[in-house]
Each structure stands twice: as C-alpha cells, then as structure tokens.
Amino acid sequence: MDDFFHSTKGQVDPSQLTSEAQKTEHLQDVSAHRVESRLVVQKKTVTLDIGAHSKEEGTGIFHIGAMDDPRIIMPLGCDVTIQFYNWDSKEEHGWRLVDAEPPFDHPESLDQISPAFPGADIPATAFGSSRETTFVADHPGTFTYFCPVPTHTHVGQYSQVEVRSSH
Numbered sequence: 001m002d003d004f005f006h007s008t009k010g011q012v013d014p015s016q017l018t019s020e021a022q023k024t025e026h027l028q029d030v031s032a033h034r035v036e037s038r039l040v041v042q043k044k045t046v047t048l049d050i051g052a053h054s055k056e057e058g059t060g061i062f063h064i065g066a067m068d069d070p071r072i073i074m075p076l077g078c079d080v081t082i083q084f085y086n087w088d089s090k091e092e093h094g095w096r097l098v099d100a101e102p103p104f105d106h107p108e109s110l111d112q113i114s115p116a117f118p119g120a121d122i123p124a125t126a127f128g129s130s131r132e133t134t135f136v137a138d139h140p141g142t143f144t145y146f147c148p149v150p151t152h153t154h155v156g157q158y159s160q161v162e163v164r165s166s167h
Helices: 019-023 107-112 150-154
Strands: 030-033 038-041 045-053 061-064 071-075 078-086 093-098 121-125 130-137 141-146 158-164
Touching: 045 093, 071 078, 078 093, 078 121, 107 150, 121 130
Parallel strands: 038 071, 045 078, 071 158
Antiparallel strands: 030 038, 045 061, 078 130, 093 121, 093 141, 141 158
16 A cells, blocks of 8 residues: 555555545556656546645645656647646645746746646636646647646646657
C-alpha cells in the first residue's frame, strides 16, 4: 500500500480522501510509474481526474493517479478531459497548461500566459467546487501545468505534461 501512495512531495492518507478524491486514484488507460512520479497515457482519449489541495496553508498539490504533481506523458493528438476538484477548505485552486518552464521568476504574471492548447485552463475555483474542461494535445512538446493562484506556483504546485509523437 505504501508504494500505491508514493509521491515525491509527501504521502496521502487514503482515509482522508473524499469520494471525489478517490476517483483520482484509479485512472483508466494510464500506466503509473510511481518511483519516477509519472503517468503515461496509453490511448488517444483520456479523462484525468485531478484533485487540488494543500499540505499546509499557502501551498498546493495536484493529486492525480495516486501521486502528487506527477509528470504526465501523452500521445500527440490525444483528446483530454480534465475533471478538476478543489478539496482545499481554505484556498482556491485551478489548473492551467502552458508552454513555459519553471522556475517562474514572476509567478504573479502567469495568468498572462495563454494555455498551450485551447481549453487547457480551469480558473481558480472555490472549495468543494468541481469543473471540467477538454482539449486536444495537437502539437508535441513539454508543457507545464500549474495552479493559477500565484503563491501556489511559487511554492511548487506545478509539474509537466509531455506530448510525444510516439511513446
């Protein structure tokens, strides 16, 4: 069970997960590589359930596939649905995928960067809220997903999506 909840940023206590959070534990058509903290999408269509929460006030984490802030690798042309849940009782959280790499010298200006793909953006959302968006990963590259709340990106609430022409 410890390997199931392995992450580079801490452990998740499964007894603390809500029913929405538990959805993020088991992703279909995605292989999980827990030691490397990465998820590999196996098909051209995927739904990623993403939960956002804080380990402590002023921080943030994306919980995806039983990992915190994993690197996600997907095929070129993948149709992606993001089902986003904010589980944090104190902080707003959102999700955006951009063509930029950390470190971000001016995280307060990240909201000025357009999403890497049309639709790859969920604005800051209040506790208990959920949102859904879809996009097509229509060009290859390495992109960064992050929380658009500036202080969260500054403390590490981000990771990468790699879109490959082949796995």
